[in-house]
Amino acid sequence: MADPSTYRPAPGSIPTDPGVYRFRDAGGRVIYVGKAKSLRPRLSSYFQDIYALHPRTARMVRTGASVEWTVVANEVEALQLEYSWIKEFDPRFNVKYRDDKSYPYLAVTMGEDYPRAQVMRGAKTPGTRYFGPYAHAWAIRETLDQLLRVFPLRTCSNGVFKRAGQVGRPCLLGYIDKCSAPCVGRIDEAGHREIAEDFCDFMAGNTSRFVKDLTLQMRAAAADLDFETAARRRDDIEAMTKALERSAIVLGDATDADVFAIADDELEMAVQVFHVRGGRVRGQRGWVAEKDAADVPTLMEHLLLQVYGGESGDGIPREILVPVLPSDPEAMSDLLASARGAKVEVRIPQRGDKRTLMDTVRRNAEQSLARHKVARAGDLTARAQALEELAQYLALDQAPLRIECFDVSHVQGTNVVASMVVFEDGLARKSEYRRFIVGRDSEQPVDDTAAMREVLTRRFRRYLTERHEVGDDGRAKKFAYPPNLVVVDGGLPQVNVAVRVLEELGVVDVAVVGLAKRLEEVWLPGDDHPAILPRGSDGLYLLQRVRDEAHRFAITFHRERRSKAMTVSGLDGIPGLGPARQEALRRHFGSVKKIRAATAAELTEVSGIGPALAEVIVARLSGADTTPAVNVTTGEVLD
Incomplete structure (x- = not known):
């Protein structure tokens, strides 16, 4: 360092x-x-x-x-x-605020011609209105089921919507009046959008006018002796009331606010936020983050930036209630106000209902931190200890902050692929994972050591090429950073190959180890016997996690390649052309497209492909299979 x-x-x-x-x-x-x-x-x-x-x-x-x-x-x-x-x-x-769970939102895709209501998780997309987050997806579905009788907007997928339009028949929700069925033209685009906008207004907290309108309609229908319509409006009001009851009323002045609270110890902090819209708690969310040297006001500033940095104006409320003001509250308020397009107040509640609600949020944060500490007890210290143990056991000059692990996957030398996974500070950095297709230019089967040599050569050649280059965005390229430690899945042969590759390329200051699966032996370059790390050590556990992640990543890619080769090769079903000959053709020509373009004489250059079989292959792949059946061993024409 x-x-x-x-x-x-x-x-x-x-x-x-x-x-x-x-x-x-x-x-x-x-x-x-x-x-x-x-x-x-x-x-x-x-x-x-x-x-x-x-x-x-x-x-x-x-x-x-x-x-x-x-x-x-x-x-x-x-x-x-x-x-x-x-x-x-x-x-x-x-500091990175990691969600302690994946929170679902009720989303309405207002950017589509016919908006759709659905449960969504993950990153938010432009043109979509979000409500929540909710604690459980089933709570969203129950709320949506209650409100569809009042606001019958579309909830089906694009595929279902398109098929219904093609057959001219709506789905079940269309028959039971829980969808206005725009797919079959029961309502036009403008009418359906109006329903979606009313639904969004209701979910945003503007509920009183809808209840009032339905009450007036019910009374008018009863006065006209239209008791069936009056009963329907009564049931609609009841459905709205049940949906509202799912959100507790906590503030009586129809406040829109986000209420934050923090619980922390020496190493970590837990954050909870309650989203209050229209005086009701619409959802809650939590994060757990490692603490650094920054004081709490600076941490609060970073938190607000991460929460609202990518939000549109609709996602930022009028009030943000915090336990501690950010380091520069005026600048933060101005920044949020510019994003919202209206005034935003960041303040500490002193008394009343808002202070009581903040105490509730704080208790949730304390419980979240306690659960996290139980679930991941010692995780931070274990990671640091694991890196220090690796430096000690492997005789490294410093703790390996960046570890890259390589694994090869194949079935009897076919569909050979490899993976590279990256761990930084003991945590997976998935954005820098890489997958390799091995042996494309080789006509001979590729074994594990040859595959490892090819992959390591390609990776470190890219490092040597890109270490001084800058991309179009002004940032260094992904392969421009060398690892502190290279881990190969295997024993001494794989380790020796890795060391030779680094020596041939002139790469220095990169340590190499191998981890064999059988006894979890750690192989070091130049040692005839493996090192045995203590079974309970954090260092060995980290190596196992890195190796297992590389194995999982390689296996997943290999299955994808094998499945694709089996389903789209175009070579299946040709008499006399089994898996071994198919693989020989692919290895010789490189792709099925090139095999289709080859002549019969060119096909016979491949080992195992005779003239008779070559003619059959050409006929099948050209779509003009008028050749008689042939015994591919003797060349005899069969009846």
């Missing part, structure tokens, strides 16, 4: 203006992004006595090799730039 004093900026060279700064490691990758009202005191704080820093911060500055900054006009611009850089570079040392 680097000595922070080697890249400390010269005294007086750091400006006192507001700005955003980035720490980079020796490979040029951004590892931390931060902002400051005044850059000079903030950056100087990182280069004080290393033992006075928070352990996570000390590790960051030791990993760093350079620091740079950008001056901006004010705090709002600094917030915007910090958020965009965190999203762009995904720095490993920035």
Whole structure:
């Protein structure tokens, strides 16, 4: 690791203006992004006595090799730039708020011609209105089932919608009046969109006018002695009431607010937020994050940026109630107001119902942290200990912060593929996983060591090519960063191949080990006997996780390739052309398309393909199979 004093900026060279700064490691990758009202005191704080820093911060500055900054006009611009850089570079040392579960939303796809209501998870898409999050998907479905009799909008998939239009018959919901059936023309596009907009208004908290309108319709129908319509309106009002009862009324003034609370200890923090719309709790959400040296106001600022940074105006409420104000509340309010298009107030509730609700949210945060600590007891310390143990057992100069593991998968030398998985700081970095197709240019079967040689050669040639290159976006390319440790799935033969590849390419400072499955033996270069790590050690557990992840990734890719080859090859069903000959043809020509273009004489160049069989193959693949049946062994024409 680097000595922070080697890249400390010269005294007086750091400006006192507001700005955003980035720490980079020796490979040029951004590892931390931060902002400051005044850059000079903030950056100087990182280069004080290393033992006075928070352990996570000390590790960051030791990993760093350079620091740079950008001056901006004010705090709002600094917030915007910090958020965009965190999203762009995904720095490993920035606090990441991980959801403690996947929360479902009730979504209405207003961007479609015929909007659809459905349960959605994951990233939000433009043109869709979201309500929630809810604790359970079944709660959304029950609420939606109650409201469809009042707001009969579409809930079917695009495939079902299209098929119903083709056959001219709606689905069951259309027959029981829980869908207005735009698929068969019962309602036009404008009418269906009006229903969807009314549904969104109701879910957004504007409920009183709908109940009032239905009540007036019920009374008018009863006065006209139309008791069937009156009964239907009565049932609609009851359905609305039941849907409203699912959300507890907590604030009597129809408030739209998000209420945050934090529970923390020395290492981690749990965050809970209740989403209140129209005075009702519409949903809740939680995160768990590792703490760093930042104080709580700075953590609150980062949290609000991550929660609302990608939101449209509809997703940001008028009030945001927090336990601690962010480091610059005025700048944060201005930033959120510009995104919402209206005033946003960030404040601490002092008394009354809002303070009582915050206490409830805080208790939920405390319980969430307690559950997380039980479920992942010792995880942070275990990861750090695992890396230190690997450095000790493998005689490394430093803990392997980046580990790459390679695995090969095939069936008797066919459909050979390989995987590369990446772990950083003991955690999987799936965005940098890679898959390899092996042996495309080889006419001979590829064994495990030859496949490992090809994959490692391709990976580290890319590293040597791209380590000084920059992409169109100004960032270093994915293969530009070398690992600290290469793990190969296998024993001494695979390790020796990996070492030779690195030596031939002139790659240094990359350690190599192999992990054999049979006894979980760790093979080191140059050792005739494996090293046996303690069975209960965190270091061995980390190696096993890395190896198993590489194996899973390779197996998944191999199955995809094998399934594709079996279903779309076009060679199945040709008499005399079994799996071995099919594979020989693929290996010789490279693809089925090239086999189709080959002549019979060219086909006979492949081992095992005689003239008679070649004529059969050409006839079958050309679609003009008028040739008689032939014994491919003797060449005899069969009746």
